[in-house]
Amino acid sequence: MAHAQQQSFWSRYVFSTDHKIIGLQYLFTGMFMGLVGSFLAYVFRMQLAFPGEPVPLFGVVTPLHYNALVTNHGAIMIFWVAMPILIAGLGNYLIPLMIGCDDMVFPRLNRLSYQIFFLSTVVILVSLFVPGGGFGGAWTAYPPLSASAQYNHTPWGAPLWLIAVALEFVAFLLGGINFVTTVMNARAPGMGPMQIPIFVWMVVIASIVFMASVGPLVAGAIMLLFDQLLGTHFYDPKAGGDPILWQHLFWFFGHPEVYVVLLPALGIVAEVITVFSRKKLFAYKTILYTAFATGIISFFVWAHHQFVAGIDPRMAHLFTITTLIISVPIAEMTFAFIATLYGGSIELRTPMLWALAFIAEFLVGGVTGIFLGANATDIYLHDSYFVVAHFHYTFFPIAIIAGFAALTYWFPKMFGRHMNETLGKIHFWGTIIPFNFIFLPLFVLGAAGEHRRIYSYEHFSQLFTPGLQNLRVLATVALVVMLLFQFVFLYNFIRSLFAGEKAEENPWKANTLEWLAPSPPPHGNFAEMPTVYRGPYEYSVPGRPLDYWPQHLPN
Amino acid sequence: MLSWLVPQASTSARDIDWLFTLILVTVGFWFVVAQAALFTLIFRFRRRPDVAAAYISGERKEEKRWISRPHALVIVCDIVLIAGALLTWKAVKQDLPPADERVRIIAQQWAWVFVHPGPDGKLDTDDDVRTVNDLRVKIDTTYHFELTSRDVVHSFSVPAFRLKQDAVPGRIVTGWFRPTRLGTYDIQCAEICGIGHALMPARLTVETPAEQAAWYASRSAQGG
Numbered sequence A: 001m002a003h004a005q006q007q008s009f010w011s012r013y014v015f016s017t018d019h020k021i022i023g024l025q026y027l028f029t030g031m032f033m034g035l036v037g038s039f040l041a042y043v044f045r046m047q048l049a050f051p052g053e054p055v056p057l058f059g060v061v062t063p064l065h066y067n068a069l070v071t072n073h074g075a076i077m078i079f080w081v082a083m084p085i086l087i088a089g090l091g092n093y094l095i096p097l098m099i100g101c102d103d104m105v106f107p108r109l110n111r112l113s114y115q116i117f118f119l120s121t122v123v124i125l126v127s128l129f130v131p132g133g134g135f136g137g138a139w140t141a142y143p144p145l146s147a148s149a150q151y152n153h154t155p156w157g158a159p160l161w162l163i164a165v166a167l168e169f170v171a172f173l174l175g176g177i178n179f180v181t182t183v184m185n186a187r188a189p190g191m192g193p194m195q196i197p198i199f200v201w202m203v204v205i206a207s208i209v210f211m212a213s214v215g216p217l218v219a220g221a222i223m224l225l226f227d228q229l230l231g232t233h234f235y236d237p238k239a240g241g242d243p244i245l246w247q248h249l250f251w252f253f254g255h256p257e258v259y260v261v262l263l264p265a266l267g268i269v270a271e272v273i274t275v276f277s278r279k280k281l282f283a284y285k286t287i288l289y290t291a292f293a294t295g296i297i298s299f300f301v302w303a304h305h306q307f308v309a310g311i312d313p314r315m316a317h318l319f320t321i322t323t324l325i326i327s328v329p330i331a332e333m334t335f336a337f338i339a340t341l342y343g344g345s346i347e348l349r350t351p352m353l354w355a356l357a358f359i360a361e362f363l364v365g366g367v368t369g370i371f372l373g374a375n376a377t378d379i380y381l382h383d384s385y386f387v388v389a390h391f392h393y394t395f396f397p398i399a400i401i402a403g404f405a406a407l408t409y410w411f412p413k414m415f416g417r418h419m420n421e422t423l424g425k426i427h428f429w430g431t432i433i434p435f436n437f438i439f440l441p442l443f444v445l446g447a448a449g450e451h452r453r454i455y456s457y458e459h460f461s462q463l464f465t466p467g468l469q470n471l472r473v474l475a476t477v478a479l480v481v482m483l484l485f486q487f488v489f490l491y492n493f494i495r496s497l498f499a500g501e502k503a504e505e506n507p508w509k510a511n512t513l514e515w516l517a518p519s520p521p522p523h524g525n526f527a528e529m530p531t532v533y534r535g536p537y538e539y540s541v542p543g544r545p546l547d548y549w550p551q552h553l554p555n
Numbered sequence B: 001m002l003s004w005l006v007p008q009a010s011t012s013a014r015d016i017d018w019l020f021t022l023i024l025v026t027v028g029f030w031f032v033v034a035q036a037a038l039f040t041l042i043f044r045f046r047r048r049p050d051v052a053a054a055y056i057s058g059e060r061k062e063e064k065r066w067i068s069r070p071h072a073l074v075i076v077c078d079i080v081l082i083a084g085a086l087l088t089w090k091a092v093k094q095d096l097p098p099a100d101e102r103v104r105i106i107a108q109q110w111a112w113v114f115v116h117p118g119p120d121g122k123l124d125t126d127d128d129v130r131t132v133n134d135l136r137v138k139i140d141t142t143y144h145f146e147l148t149s150r151d152v153v154h155s156f157s158v159p160a161f162r163l164k165q166d167a168v169p170g171r172i173v174t175g176w177f178r179p180t181r182l183g184t185y186d187i188q189c190a191e192i193c194g195i196g197h198a199l200m201p202a203r204l205t206v207e208t209p210a211e212q213a214a215w216y217a218s219r220s221a222q223g224g
Helices: A002-006 A009-014 A019-049 A063-099 A107-127 A157-185 A198-229 A243-277 A284-300 A313-325 A327-340 A350-373 A375-381 A385-415 A421-447 A466-499 B011-044 B061-094 B209-221
Strands: B101-108 B111-116 B129-132 B134-138 B143-149 B154-158 B163-167 B173-177 B183-189 B202-207
Touching: A019 A063, A019 A107, A019 A385, A019 A466, A063 A107, A063 A157, A063 A198, A063 A243, A063 A385, A107 A157, A157 A198, A198 A243, A198 A284, A243 A284, A243 A327, A243 A350, A243 A385, A284 A313, A284 A327, A313 A327, A313 A350, A313 A375, A313 B061, A327 A350, A327 B011, A327 B061, A350 A375, A350 A385, A350 A421, A350 B011, A375 B011, A375 B061, A375 B163, A385 A421, A385 A466, A421 A466, B011 B061, B101 B134, B101 B154, B101 B163, B111 B134, B111 B202, B129 B134, B134 B209, B143 B154, B143 B163, B163 B173, B202 B209
Parallel strands: B101 B143, B134 B202
Antiparallel strands: B101 B111, B111 B129, B143 B173, B154 B163, B154 B183, B183 B202
């Protein structure tokens, strides 16, 4: 410990190799980018509700602005918010603590991972302010639009965007190697595969899925960069290239990516609902196997994004079958989570509210996915607001709801203090209620035929009706209300960092190993390295005086 | 259900709306059951003083059936929905019924060019009629369309027909539709195609054969 105290501010907080500092760096960068991504959403929603009016804090939104806003909102929220918070931030912070070791097995690789990620963050932010503005070809970046400035009118924005995304992939590849290796090799003595907390398993499965799916897209991204900058023609049909090739490479990664962020979110929910219902996780092995099944099937669903892209119509049958089949393991996992509550002693603290809200809201996203996985209905709903509403009912629970569940649950461990419970509940309801008023109207708009990425519907007589415009205004007003409530969280978070009630080591009376370490854990984590004697969810075991039984206590 | 929100103006629209309703009923059932179970359990098992939680592993067979039986039922529902989706897709997208007439659709930044077959009903003859952002078709007539793009990927979308097909440069994609309801409907570009993406609103008019003949005649009288 003496060594840690001698370190300067720079070596301790900026160039640290400690997994907790790196985790917090990812977490804070992700939260900051969440503010950026939210601001972009605020601007384009204002334009849709009040077309042509100057947007406060921004000004008049041109079509060029609008395309850059939606493109970078999508890319930032997935690559710079969901990924760094759920996987890199929480994964780095929690994996060594939860498996009972002192650090990641490759600490310097870990530091390099964050440095590359930081660089990618700078590049994506810079790309918004270069001549021509930020890239506006959607986060899917389909060529030929993305491949040529002649078509997209962003000669600087497009290549910078692509470089930022490629750097981000490199950062997460390094992180993924670290997570998988650490969990394979550095678990505390006695922690067999079935004693690993579900959250850790989920990050490992997600990392494997990420590493196995991102390769083709990195290759594809380099080819696209060559098309943009060197004049190659990989995706240019005029010279024998094929634009559909990019769509396959993109979605071969793009759909597994959904499960890459979903699985850690489900892991967070598993940790929180067991602690706050004092229940053993229902069917641990089933949950684990359904997660494996989901990871594997996720590699065979990608072309459901391309039903109307001009692929052979017979191929669509195959991808409809795989896409609907992936609902089976996810549904079973959801059933297991709900069954966990049976017979519990449920305490609705803030983290538990978020975890339960995840299940309730994710159900909406899950069932609406069936309309889009079914090839025939997708003909109509593809690229409509129905899709937008659907994936926000998956990604918002994943990145935001599960993210808040994790932040409020592990805050006492990370910072040694409690967050304010009343403010936490105000923030919860102030987020959840407006969230539904943003995205339920979008289902109706999508079902009415409203297509995506349109800066103004004034030219479409079937869409520019007073009834539909009222729904757009409702969604925008709800968004503004929800964003305002985030200041409650920021206030609570920052105030609690310095003035929150002191937290003991195990304030929630949980079983997993991170609660054995001091709050906050010092460099090296544990005073004495733990040994594991049982699984992570032994709550309310009959015949014991206490309703929890930590993993490290001998029998 | 969809026809409450948007007119149903082609044979495909009828087929797709039927599938939409089937899915809505099926997933709606699961949604209600799952939410009811979730909220019932939260309410029923909220913390009470002196009531301890139960110890249930969920690994024993009689416990596991609480998730394995719904699991089996989900599989049954999936099979029904897959069958519905595949049959509908085969009818509207895969099978190509014989054409009465053909039209050519060319997308570009940022307009739609339509080539009508003219009075003789055949493409690539002298009486073809080219229009920009104005497509006119006859009711109860099966059309094949040849769709392509001059520059980037666009998507030809007619919500009232439940028709959507990407226009890909370098490829000619053939599809079909059969209008069943007179009227004028929106045509959209559904794939982002640059700064004019919102400025590709074309109109599609479904008219009677007599109206179409009159329109062709007025075009040739103007020398067009």
